[in-house]
Amino acid sequence: MEDTMRFKRFLKEENLPTPWCPGCGNGQILKSACQAFEELNFDKRQVVIVSGIGCAGRSAGFFDMDSVHTAHGRAIPVAEGIKTANENLKVVVLSGDGDLLGIGGNHLLHATRRNTPISIICYSNEIYGMTGGQVSPTTRLNTKTVTTPEGNKDCPVNVQAIIKAHNCFYARSTTFHLAHLKKSIIEALRHPGLSFVDVICQCIVNNGRRVGFKDAFEMLMYYKNNYKINDNTELLKENEIGITRWTSA
Amino acid sequence: MARQRKGEVAINHNYCKRCNICPQFCPTKNLEIVGGKLVSYDRCIACFACERYCPDLAIEVVKIYHVETTPAG
Numbered sequence: 001m002e003d004t005m006r007f008k009r010f011l012k013e014e015n016l017p018t019p020w021c022p023g024c025g026n027g028q029i030l031k032s033a034c035q036a037f038e039e040l041n042f043d044k045r046q047v048v049i050v051s052g053i054g055c056a057g058r059s060a061g062f063f064d065m066d067s068v069h070t071a072h073g074r075a076i077p078v079a080e081g082i083k084t085a086n087e088n089l090k091v092v093v094l095s096g097d098g099d100l101l102g103i104g105g106n107h108l109l110h111a112t113r114r115n116t117p118i119s120i121i122c123y124s125n126e127i128y129g130m131t132g133g134q135v136s137p138t139t140r141l142n143t144k145t146v147t148t149p150e151g152n153k154d155c156p157v158n159v160q161a162i163i164k165a166h167n168c169f170y171a172r173s174t175t176f177h178l179a180h181l182k183k184s185i186i187e188a189l190r191h192p193g194l195s196f197v198d199v200i201c202q203c204i205v206n207n208g209r210r211v212g213f214k215d216a217f218e219m220l221m222y223y224k225n226n227y228k229i230n231d232n233t234e235l236l237k238e239n240e241i242g243i244t245r246w247t248s249a
Numbered sequence: 250m251a252r253q254r255k256g257e258v259a260i261n262h263n264y265c266k267r268c269n270i271c272p273q274f275c276p277t278k279n280l281e282i283v284g285g286k287l288v289s290y291d292r293c294i295a296c297f298a299c300e301r302y303c304p305d306l307a308i309e310v311v312k313i314y315h316v317e318t319t320p321a322g
Contacts, residue, residue, distance in 0.1 A: 004300065005309055016264060017305055023268035027304030178301055204268075217273040220302070 007034035010044065012064045019058060023216030025175035025201030026123055030059050032178060033094065033121060036185040047090045050079040052104065055130045055203075056096035056123035073103030076111045079118045090119075090189065097124040101137040101157050112166040115193045121185060122159070122196065125203035133206035144210050159198055160236060164244065169195035171243040172236055175202060176223040180241065187243050200227075200241075256295030257311045260287050264307035271299035271308060 011034060020026050037047065049067035051060035052075035060067035070078045079091045093100075100108055100122050111118070127145060128134040135145045135152050138159070142151035163170040169191040171184035181199060188195035202208060202219035213219045230242040258280065265287050272280045272287075279292040280299060293310070300310045 004297065008306070011306075017266070017307075020304070022266035023270060024304055027306065028302065031304075031306060215269050216304075217270050220270070 007031065007038040010034045010037050010064055011062050015062050018062065020055060021203075021205040023202065023204040024055070025125065025199075025203070025216075026056055026059065028175045028178065029056075029121065029123055029181070029199050029201060030062065030094075032181045033092070033185055035182050036189060039182070039186055040189060042090065046088065047092060048079075048082050050075050050082065050091060050093045050095075052095040052099035054096040054099050054128070055125075056094060057099060059094045059123075073099055073105075073107065075099060076104055076107040076118070076120065079120075080111060080114070080116045083116055083118055092189070093118060093120040095120075095122065096129075097122055097126065097138045098128045098136045101159060102128075105137070105157075109162060112163055112168050112194055112196075115166065115168060117191075117193055118195075119185075119188045119191070120194070120196045121188070122198050123201055124159075124198050125201050125207060126156075127203050127207040129203045129206045133210065145207070159196070160244070163194075163196045164235065167246070168193055169244075169246050170198070170236075171196070172198045172200070172241045174200040174223040174227055174241055176220045177227070177229065177241060180229055184243055191246070253315055254291045254293050254313060255315075256293040256313055258289035258293055258299065259309045259311055260289060261307045261309070262286065264305045266305055266307075268304065270302050270304070274298045274302050 018027050044065045047065050049060045049063045051057045052070055053072040060069045068078055075093045075095045079093045083091045124138050126138045128136045133145050134147045137157040139152045160170050173181040173184045184197050188197045202216050204216045208219050227241045230240045234245050236242055267282055277292040280289050295312045297310050300308045
């Protein structure tokens with residue numbers, strides 16, 4: 001096995017291939033998370049993966065580590081419970097935007113208030129993909145979905161403001177900028193308090209096609225042309241990705 | 250002199266979902282979907298773009314190291 005594929009030791013190969021649609025970005029995030037674990041040289045027995053419900057919620061099943069697939073929206077409370085029971089464990093939450101911000105939005109708010117030392121990786125595909133493409137808390141204004149055929153009239157949730165309001169770590173990345181994504185996850189895992197990585201990923205089958213993208217590659221190119229990396233700021237603009245500066249207050 | 254290939258693309262056809270990401274990322278047009286199956290030719294330059302962007306862990310690029318031979322004399 002080549003050095004670049006050594007991260008596969010964190011995955012259960014008998015559970016692969018992943019059940020996601022062709023071109024889905026979730027696999028790339030799963031891979032980047034494993035690469036970050038590999039780079040930090042984590043012990044398999046020291047990490048617990050928690051995930052909720054949804055497309056992204058399936059990711060807990062692929063890890064060859066202790067992993068919990070929790071009830072809808074309740075990934076963060078379970079992760080907080082694990083961390084409270086055993087402080088030596090590294091708890092990582094991998095879940096989607098609908099699960100973390102929609103159904104579990106209240107838990108996210110209170111987890112940031114308590115600043116529990118867990119890492120949250122949010123697969124933000126801007127749609128409820130598993131149920132067929134309904135409008136989700138992160139769907140942009142004027143986006144056509146199944147439930148908003150004339151365009152979304154409500155503005156998306158400002159995740160950055162929620163996280164930064166309680167002085168937690170926030171990073172945003174996309175599935176095109178894979179090196180930056182890996183760096184963001186590594187920084188998040190090293191952070192002493194609650195850390196949140198917002199990963200913008202493509203959902204071609206239930207979101208991209210309706211919006212007008214031909215295939216997943218076109219969506220990746222859109223991320224390439226639309227997002228600029230800015231790692232030296234306290235507050236990211238809408239078309240910027242980066243690791244926000246964090247000051248220990 | 251024909252260009253030597255610098256890598257070999259090992260495709261796991263059980264994992265591959267033919268999403269058409271890797272053929273468009275390949276700078277040498279080495280990958281192509283022919284008849285519903287991903288095939289690789291001998292133009293690989295081992296840039297690892299397909300391996301990095303594959304969402305399904307289906308591609309593994311193996312580098313080929315050529316031994317440099319200098320002509321005698």
